[in-house]
Amino acid sequence: MRIVALGAAVLGIVAGALGSFAVLRRQSLIGDAMSHAALPGIAAGYLFTASKEPIVLLAGAVVAGWVGTFVVGAIVRTTRVKYDAALGIVLSVFFGIGLVLLTLIQRRPDASQAGLDRFLFGQAAALLERDVVTMAVLGAVVLGVTFALWKELKLLTFDPDYAATLGFRVRGLDALLTGLLVVAIAVGLQAVGVVLMAAMVVAPASAARQWTDRLGLMVVLAAAFGAFAGAAGAVVSSEAERLPTGPTIVLCAGAVVALSFLLAPRRGLVARFLRERRGRRRLRVDAVLADLYELGRRHESFEHAHSATVLEAARGEGASVRGTLAELERRGWARQEEGDWTLTDVGRAEAENRRAARERVL
Amino acid sequence: MSESAVEIADLTVAYREKPVLWDVDLTVPKGVLMAIVGPNGAGKTTLIKSVLGLVRPAAGQVLVHGRPYAEQRRRVAYVPQRGTVDWDFPTSVLDVVTMGTYGALGWVRRPGRAERERALGALDHVRMRDYAGRQISQLSGGQQQRVFLARALVQDADVYLMDEPFQGVDATTEVEIVRLLQELRARGKTVIVVHHDLQTVPEYFDWVTLLNIRRIASGRVDEVFTEENLRETYGGLLALLSGNGRRPEA
Numbered sequence: 001m002r003i004v005a006l007g008a009a010v011l012g013i014v015a016g017a018l019g020s021f022a023v024l025r026r027q028s029l030i031g032d033a034m035s036h037a038a039l040p041g042i043a044a045g046y047l048f049t050a051s052k053e054p055i056v057l058l059a060g061a062v063v064a065g066w067v068g069t070f071v072v073g074a075i076v077r078t079t080r081v082k083y084d085a086a087l088g089i090v091l092s093v094f095f096g097i098g099l100v101l102l103t104l105i106q107r108r109p110d111a112s113q114a115g116l117d118r119f120l121f122g123q124a125a126a127l128l129e130r131d132v133v134t135m136a137v138l139g140a141v142v143l144g145v146t147f148a149l150w151k152e153l154k155l156l157t158f159d160p161d162y163a164a165t166l167g168f169r170v171r172g173l174d175a176l177l178t179g180l181l182v183v184a185i186a187v188g189l190q191a192v193g194v195v196l197m198a199a200m201v202v203a204p205a206s207a208a209r210q211w212t213d214r215l216g217l218m219v220v221l222a223a224a225f226g227a228f229a230g231a232a233g234a235v236v237s238s239e240a241e242r243l244p245t246g247p248t249i250v251l252c253a254g255a256v257v258a259l260s261f262l263l264a265p266r267r268g269l270v271a272r273f274l275r276e277r278r279g280r281r282r283l284r285v286d287a288v289l290a291d292l293y294e295l296g297r298r299h300e301s302f303e304h305a306h307s308a309t310v311l312e313a314a315r316g317e318g319a320s321v322r323g324t325l326a327e328l329e330r331r332g333w334a335r336q337e338e339g340d341w342t343l344t345d346v347g348r349a350e351a352e353n354r355r356a357a358r359e360r361v362l
Numbered sequence: 363m364s365e366s367a368v369e370i371a372d373l374t375v376a377y378r379e380k381p382v383l384w385d386v387d388l389t390v391p392k393g394v395l396m397a398i399v400g401p402n403g404a405g406k407t408t409l410i411k412s413v414l415g416l417v418r419p420a421a422g423q424v425l426v427h428g429r430p431y432a433e434q435r436r437r438v439a440y441v442p443q444r445g446t447v448d449w450d451f452p453t454s455v456l457d458v459v460t461m462g463t464y465g466a467l468g469w470v471r472r473p474g475r476a477e478r479e480r481a482l483g484a485l486d487h488v489r490m491r492d493y494a495g496r497q498i499s500q501l502s503g504g505q506q507q508r509v510f511l512a513r514a515l516v517q518d519a520d521v522y523l524m525d526e527p528f529q530g531v532d533a534t535t536e537v538e539i540v541r542l543l544q545e546l547r548a549r550g551k552t553v554i555v556v557h558h559d560l561q562t563v564p565e566y567f568d569w570v571t572l573l574n575i576r577r578i579a580s581g582r583v584d585e586v587f588t589e590e591n592l593r594e595t596y597g598g599l600l601a602l603l604s605g606n607g608r609r610p611e612a
Contacts, residue, residue, distance in 0.1 A: 024451060148470055155461055158451050162513075165414050165440040166465035213452045213497040 004124045004238050007132040008230035008249060011188035014139040015197070016204035016226025017146060018184040020219045021177060023205040024157050029087050030069065030178075031201035034185050035194045036091040037068025039098025042119050042189070043105060052116075054134045054190070061186035068094050069178055095194070122193035122246035124234040135187045142180050142187075153177060154215055191234060193246035200226060203253040210264035225260075229253035284324045286354060287315060292334060292343045293351035302348060305340030365428035367392045367521050367552035368413060373422030375408050382408045386422070386577045390554060390569070392520075395547045397557040397566070397583075400573035401596050406556040407443070409573065410523050414440055426521060436465065439519035441510050443526050449499050455509050456494040459484055462516030484512035488542065504535030511542065522546060522553045529558060540566050563587060 022031055041064020045056045068090050075086040102116055118126055146153065155163045156173045164170045181201070188197055208221035233249025262269050291314050296302040312321045325341055328334035333347030343351060368390040375383040383405040390396055398406050411417040413424050415431055426434040439462075462484070463477040473481075485491045488508040493501070501509065507527055514522055522543075528536050543553050543566070557563065563570055563583060570587050571580040572595040579591040 024448075026448075151461075151464055151467075151472060152469065154453070155464055158453065158458075159442070159447050159461070161411075161416055161442055161446060162440060162461070163464075164416055165435065165438065167435045168464075209452065213499075214454070215452045218452050 003129055003132055004127050004234045005231040007127040007135055008124050008191045008234035008245070009227040010132065010135045010139050010230075011191050012200065012204065012226030012228070012230030012249075013223040014142055014184045014226075015188050015200040016208070016222035016224070017143060017219050018181045019201035019203075019205040019226075020208065020215075020222045021153060021157055022181055022201055023209070024215075028202045029084065029198070030072070031181065031185060032198035033068055033072060033087045033091045033094075034065040034182055035189065035197035036098075037094035038062075038065045038186060038189060039119065039194045040064050040094055040101055041067075041098075043098055043101035043116060046105065046116060047101065054131045057116075057119075057190075058134065058138070058186050061189055062182050064094065065182040065185060066179070069182070098194070118193070118244075119189055120193050120195055121244035122189070122191045122196070122249070124191040124245035124249075125238045127190060131190060135190075138183055138187050142183050145176070145180060149173070149176070150216075191230065191245050192249055193244065196246040196250045199250040199253055200229070203250070203257050204229065207253075207257045207260035210260040210267045225253070225256045229256055281324075281327070284320065285327060287319075288321060288324045288328060289333065289343075289347065289351045289354065291315070292328075292341065293348065293355070296343055296348070302343055305337040305342040307340050311341065365425075366390055367394075367427060368554065369425040369428075370409075370413065371423055371425075373409070373412055373424070374420045375405070375412055375417055376420045381575055383412065383419075384576050386573070388571060388577055388580055390552060392427075392552050393547060393550050394569040395543055395553045395555070395567050396569035396571060397555050397563050398571045398573055399557055399560060399563060399595070400578075404574045404595075406573055407525055410440075410525055410554070410556060413523060414438065436517075437520040439514035439517040439522050441514045441522065441524040441527055443529065444503065444506050444510065449501070449506060451498065453498060454494065455490060455496050455498060455501070456481055456485065458498060458509055459512045459516055462513040465517065480516050481512070484515040487515055488512045489538065502532070504531045507531050507535060507539065511539065520551055522551060524553070524555045526556050526558055528562075560592070 019031065022028055038061035041060035041062070042057045043060075044064070045060025046052060049056050072083070072086045072090050075081050075089065076083050081089070105116060115126075152163075152168060152173055155166075155168065156170060156177065160170050160174075163173075185197055185201065188200055192200055204222040204225035205218070207225050208218045211221055212218050229249055229252040233252040234245055236252075237243045237245040237248040260268070263271075265271055288311060291311055292306070295306050295310070296304070308322050308325060311325070312319065315321055325334060328347065329336065331347075333344055333350055334341055335344050366389045368388070370386055370388040373383055373386040373388075374381065382403075386405075386409065388409075398409065400406055408417055412419050412422075413426075413431060424431050426438055431438065456478070459481040460473050460477055463473050463480060467473060467477070482491060482494060485494055488511055490505065490508050490512060493505065498506070498509065511527065514524075527539055531539070543555070546553050547568075555567070557567070564587060567583055569581065570583050572578040572586070572591050574595045574597075578595045579586045
């Protein structure tokens with residue numbers, strides 16, 4: 001159980017971290033193409049070596065993922081097909097080839113059923129210690145390179161043209177980042193599967209973006225979210241029999257995304273709703289305060305109180321004047337006299353201040 | 363004879379067999395503040411990018427201070443158009459300006475206190491020091507432009523190439539940018555600016571290049587910025603330029 005959770009957490013960390021760069025470069029979908037393209041690589045790895053050693057399958061996945069990216073680029077460069085269509089083509093065609101190969105493998109008279117179809121939707125329960133060790137080592141290498149070349153990757157993602165003028169080999173860095181992403185994806189395929197791996201590249205990073213405006217923190221958060229989704233999803237699927245891990249991990253990641261979109265402090269929907277509500281309330285207070293002040297001025301006396309109905313008439317339906325009057329009373333700015341309303345001294349001062357401020361701006 | 367700041371010979375750039383720049387010869391003397399003007403599609407941005415090696419020319423060569431650009435990167439600073447970058451990127455103003463020090467740092471080395479200080483100094487220069495910690499998505503157009511300028515200033519280059527730095531910028535910022543460019547010239551730097559507003563060319567710049575796929579003319583503003591040359595550069599669009607004081611735009 002612990003192996004399973006650990007392995008899935010590792011994949012979450014690596015995919016989340018690298019996914020941050022993919023998302024910021026608007027290359028979210030390339031992860032999808034890479035993972036689907038990895039399937040024939042995994043099958044071919046087994047066919048050529050008759051071995052299911054994790055490193056062999058991983059190597060196959062990496063090579064095929066790389067080839068897939070390369071083919072996408074070639075299509076875009078040499079034909080009039082646009083980038084997203086090229087991604088779709090490569091994704092589907094490679095995946096189809098992979099399925100065909102898998103079927104061929106299953107038809108073979110070998111005793112070992114191969115069980116390679118677990119790479120479709122992931123089976124973290126099948127993770128052995130040696131698998132996790134391989135994942136961890138590769139993950140550490142990927143993260144290490146990312147950390148070492150941090151400023152280069154940040155610059156490349158933000159302003160590649162400017163990076164080139166500073167003397168950085170942009171083409172090489174680009175290829176490196178792509179390579180890191182391919183390895184990050186390959187590391188996760190055993191647990192999440194090719195079909196859903198793209199989610200682990202995109203979701204933790206998107207969730208992390210809601211919480212911070214600093215790249216470093218975003219990457220760390222994405223890694224943390226990925227780890228959580230991985231571990232939680234793996235544990236859940238291990239408890240239930242025959243439940244593939246990919247979907248459960250992705251559902252956990254999805255929950256993190258949903259919560260982030262809702263609850264994040266500045267960008268979150270709840271925060272925005274509260275901000276807008278506060279803004280509306282402030283406008284209402286402003287309006288009723290100004291009306292009471294105007295009435296007081298007209299009558300040249302603030303001793304003369306007015307009914308709420310008069311104030312409502314000024315503002316029209318749905319202005320919730322009574323509620324605002326209660327708010328003004330709560331703040332000590334208005335008081336009631338036999339059911340009618342007028343400003344207090346403090347309220348009058350406040351109204352004058354706001355009026356002066358308005359005049360300064362307008 | 364001291365060499366010129368930038369020397370371009372026979373530069374031709376084509377995109378899908380259509381010429382974007384054709385046989386352009388250009389000599390930019392040191393210490394001038396030069397505008398590059400021309401109608402849309404004239405190849406102004408392509409010219410800048412060719413000098414910087416961002417675009418591969420079909421023919422021609424570029425020398426900076428007498429040597430090929432690749433050997434002189436440290437001497438050249440680039441201020442791209444604001445629209446080329448995603449301003450929603452999670453980073454701060456200071457962070458972006460510090461990027462100007464990356465070239466000198468080389469691979470792997472991280473910016474340290476010295477680099478930070480230089481970046482803050484550049485922000486001081488463009489009067490944006492108070493915004494150092496601000497997220498770049500919260501900046502106005504003029505502020506964004508000043509951040510890009512500060513980033514270039516940090517490089518302490520000899521030649522500055524700027525692509526439409528006045529585009530979409532408020533009047534106060536525009537005045538400030540001009541002041542900055544003239545200060546650079548006073549310090550002996552060479553500043554080359556792709557400019558979109560013909561009206562302000564005589565006021566801001568001392569040299570100008572008129573470009574429309576080919577180099578129409580290049581030289582001192584008072585010698586070269588003539589109606590005849592403008593007519594040749596802009597062709598039929600010149601109708602918008604004459605008379606009634608309407609603001610001519612490329």
